[in-house]
Amino acid sequence: xxxxFIKENSGLPLIMPTLVVMALFSVLPLIEGFRLSFTDSxxxxxxxxxxxxxxxxxxxxxxxxxxxxxxxxxLTASVVVLQLVLGLILxxxxxxxxxxxxxxxxxxxASWVIPVAATAIIFQFMVEPGYGFYNIVxxxxxxxxxxxxxxxLQLAFPVIILLHLxxxxxxxxxxxxxxxxAIPHTTYEAAEIDGAGPWRSFVHVTxxxxxxxxxxxxxxxxxxxxxxxxxVYLSTGGGPVYATEVLPVYLYLQAWQSYSVGYASxxxxxxxxxxxxxxxxxxxxxxxxxx
Amino acid sequence: MLTKRQRRTFRxxxxxxxxxxxxxxxxxPMLWIAYSSFRTPEAIFSAKIYTAAKDFTVxxxxxxxxxxxFPVYFWNSLRLGLVVTAASMLLSIPGAYGxxxxxxxxxxxxIMGVFSMQMFPVVLLLIPxxxxxxxxxxxxxxxxxxxxxxxxxLPFAVWMLKGYFDNLPKDIEDSARxxxxxxxxxxxxxVLPISAPGIMVAAFYAFVVSxxxxxxxxxISQSQRTSTLTLALQRLGxxxxxxxxxxxxxxxxxxxxxxxxxxxxxTRLVEGLTSGAVKS
Numbered sequence: 001x002x003x004x005f006i007k008e009n010s011g012l013p014l015i016m017p018t019l020v021v022m023a024l025f026s027v028l029p030l031i032e033g034f035r036l037s038f039t040d041s042x043x044x045x046x047x048x049x050x051x052x053x054x055x056x057x058x059x060x061x062x063x064x065x066x067x068x069x070x071x072x073x074x075l076t077a078s079v080v081v082l083q084l085v086l087g088l089i090l091x092x093x094x095x096x097x098x099x100x101x102x103x104x105x106x107x108x109x110a111s112w113v114i115p116v117a118a119t120a121i122i123f124q125f126m127v128e129p130g131y132g133f134y135n136i137v138x139x140x141x142x143x144x145x146x147x148x149x150x151x152x153l154q155l156a157f158p159v160i161i162l163l164h165l166x167x168x169x170x171x172x173x174x175x176x177x178x179x180x181x182a183i184p185h186t187t188y189e190a191a192e193i194d195g196a197g198p199w200r201s202f203v204h205v206t207x208x209x210x211x212x213x214x215x216x217x218x219x220x221x222x223x224x225x226x227x228x229x230x231x232v233y234l235s236t237g238g239g240p241v242y243a244t245e246v247l248p249v250y251l252y253l254q255a256w257q258s259y260s261v262g263y264a265s266x267x268x269x270x271x272x273x274x275x276x277x278x279x280x281x282x283x284x285x286x287x288x289x290x291x
Numbered sequence: 292m293l294t295k296r297q298r299r300t301f302r303x304x305x306x307x308x309x310x311x312x313x314x315x316x317x318x319x320p321m322l323w324i325a326y327s328s329f330r331t332p333e334a335i336f337s338a339k340i341y342t343a344a345k346d347f348t349v350x351x352x353x354x355x356x357x358x359x360x361f362p363v364y365f366w367n368s369l370r371l372g373l374v375v376t377a378a379s380m381l382l383s384i385p386g387a388y389g390x391x392x393x394x395x396x397x398x399x400x401x402i403m404g405v406f407s408m409q410m411f412p413v414v415l416l417l418i419p420x421x422x423x424x425x426x427x428x429x430x431x432x433x434x435x436x437x438x439x440x441x442x443x444x445l446p447f448a449v450w451m452l453k454g455y456f457d458n459l460p461k462d463i464e465d466s467a468r469x470x471x472x473x474x475x476x477x478x479x480x481x482v483l484p485i486s487a488p489g490i491m492v493a494a495f496y497a498f499v500v501s502x503x504x505x506x507x508x509x510x511i512s513q514s515q516r517t518s519t520l521t522l523a524l525q526r527l528g529x530x531x532x533x534x535x536x537x538x539x540x541x542x543x544x545x546x547x548x549x550x551x552x553x554x555x556x557x558t559r560l561v562e563g564l565t566s567g568a569v570k571s
Contacts, residue, residue: 011393015401018386018449025420025442026408032419093309096302104310106557111317113553114546115503117521121528121542122320125327125535131338133323139338170317174561198298223409230505234525248414256510261418268415275410 030272036265043259055266065267068238068245071157072271075246076225079164080218086165087172087217088210092202094177105177108170116167120234123163124150150236156243163231172217176210183209219282226275247271321546328352328539335535351540360515361523361541367433368502368519369548374437375501376494379444384490387452388482392464402453408446416442417510424511431514439507444497451496451564455489456482492563495556499549520545 037055041048059065094105111119126133127149138144149155183205191201229248232238238245238253247267255264326342327335334346355361389395390402420439421430429435459482467481483490505521512518524545527538553560 008394008396011389011395011398014385014389014393015395018382018445019401021382021441022405022408022445025438026411026416026446029416029419030411033415036418089309090313093306093313096306098303098306101306101310104314106554108313108317109557109560110321110550110553113499113549114321115505115521115524115549117503117505117524117528118542118545121524121538122324124528125324125539126320128535131336133319133340136338136340166317166320170313171561173313175564178561220409227410227412227414229414234505234528248412251412251414252506255414255418265415265418268412268418271412271415272410275412279407279410 033265033268036262037269039262041262041265043255043261048262051262055263058263059266059270064242064245065250067242068247068250069270071245072226072247073274075157075161075164076222079161079168079225080221082161082165083168083172083221084214084218086169087176090169090173091176091180091210092206094173095180105174109174110170111167112171116230117234119163119167119231123159123166123235127159151240153240153243156236156240160232160235160244163235164225164228167231168221175213175217179210179213180206215286222278223275226271324539325543328536328543330536332534332536348536351536352544355537355540355544359523359537359541360518361520361544363516364518364520364523365544367517368521368545371433371437371440371508371519372498372501374433375440375444376497378437379441379448379497380490380494382441383445383448383452383493384483385478387449388456388478390449390453391456392461402450405446405449413443413506417507421510429511431512431517433517436508436511436517436519437501439511440501440504443504443507444500448493448497452486452489452493455486455493455563459486488559489563492556492559495552495560496564498552502549 036048038050038052039048040051040054090108094101094108127135129135129148147155149159187205187209188201191205196204227248228246229252232244232246233249233252236244238249248271251264251267251271254260254267258264328351329347329349330342331346331348331350334342390398390405395401417439420442424430424435424438429438463485464477464481467477472480503521504519505525508519508522512522520541524538524541527541556563
């Protein structure tokens with residue numbers, strides 16, 4: 001009995017330390033977050049009371065929350081879809097063996113490794129009215145754009161999307177490139193012998209070849225984008241007038257500016273539930289496909 | 292119908308078009324801030340792209356490095372990054388190796404569990420983590436921040452390394468074991484050397500996440516003493532009077548270490564990052 005247990009679980013000592021740290025710093029905090037969402041906990045006054053579903057009722061009547069909820073969904077969906085399409089186009093270009101392509105391949109992912117705090121500064125500088133790079137260029141082209149894009153009600157949200165694309169599209173491009181390069185040459189040759197043109201060999205050889213990579217990239221980036229806090233917080237702070245407010249930023253402001261930890265936690269629980277639904281649906285579809 | 296030659300030309304033109312647009316969009320902003328960090332305020336505010344040679348200066352860097360506490364923040368970011376990288380590798384290498392090589396009941400549940408942890412909203416987790424770190428006296432300490440950042444790194448690092456180990460041939464380890472190597476010897480003499488490229492990428496990932504983190508630092512470190520570059524940048528960028536030359540210099544100093552490290556792992560980066568995705 002004991003011997004069998006040891007034999008079946010001999011990997012346990014190796015993964016135990018990681019599991020303990022994950023339990024302490026992810027699982028337990030998540031459970032505690034759930035509990036807090038049913039209390040009126042506040043960082044300023046000690047002692048908390050059980051208030052049941054009151055925070056959630058308040059959420060349901062909170063227009064800023066619903067705005068942030070919508071923004072988070074739209075941002076995640078549009079960013080992931082655009083990244084997928086643009087990443088694929090980039091990969092198809094990077095795949096061509098033309099002079100100079102190695103140089104482009106080697107530097108293109110630089111935007112992915114720099115801190116988001118730097119990204120926010122760089123773009124604030126690029127769009128400065130008057131002396132920002134974009135405005136200098138636009139001015140030279142005869143287009144007048146004198147407002148600060150991050151502070152513009154109409155432009156702020158698209159600019160946030162642009163920032164996400166700036167950071168992640170090269171990562172998609174290089175990842176898809178790796179998947180495309182792993183497709184054996186003979187498959188392309190066979191398609192050509194069968195009379196397939198560039199379009200058909202793209203649809204029937206390239207796309208199936210990168211399918212797995214696409215699934216992984218999309219899954220990870222849905223989670224990362226939906227939970228992403230710093231891109232919005234550091235560039236617009238959720239403004240102007242909540243035009244770019246997303247759930248993680250709203251939660252952060254509730255917790256660390258208003259100190260309403262209980263209310264903030266209820267926002268976090270909603271975020272978790274949304275991702276949970278996505279995850280369950282995703283696994284269902286994935287499993288059905290496999291069988 | 293296009294001839295083969297026309298098709299080739301067409302392909303070249305399209306490829307270069309995409310590459311030029313990509314370069315302009317992805318790389319120019321970084322070049323622009325680097326360029327501006329060497330310009331005088333007059334040159335920056337002139338709203339011209341061109342700068343005369345006499346208007347180039349290193350004063351922005353001198354000011355940032357001597358007048359402000361920038362060196363302190365740099366040192367904080369650096370040691371934080373090193374601590375987080377070391378700790379996360381110490382935990383995730385054996386963890387991922389165990390998941391990849393050893394029998395384990397309900398292994399798929401563990402793997403799925405680790406992967407799904409990336410779904411936990413970090414902003415939510417930070418509330419209880421802050422309370423605990425405050426209670427055990429690690430608030431405003433590098434160790435406290437490092438503990439918080441570990442949870443940003445660990446799930447992806449374990450998942451990524453597990454995929455990397457899965458793709459390595461098993462035979463060498465088996466023969467090492469038959470030759471009488473114990474687990475520790477197998478790990479240090481066989482596994483670590485042959486998986487060095489994958490581990491380098493994981494370590495790079497850990498360092499870059501820690502270096503670029505704003506969220507955890509802003510909650511757990513609220514004193515100047517333990518502030519990091521990202522916090523300093525945010526403060527600089529939201530100041531009422533923006534000295535863009537200095538802001539640009541500070542930004543460049545923040546970016547350069549990550550770009551340098553990136554250039555070392557660059558060729559292996561994607562292979563390592565996405566190895567969890569590729570099953571062979």
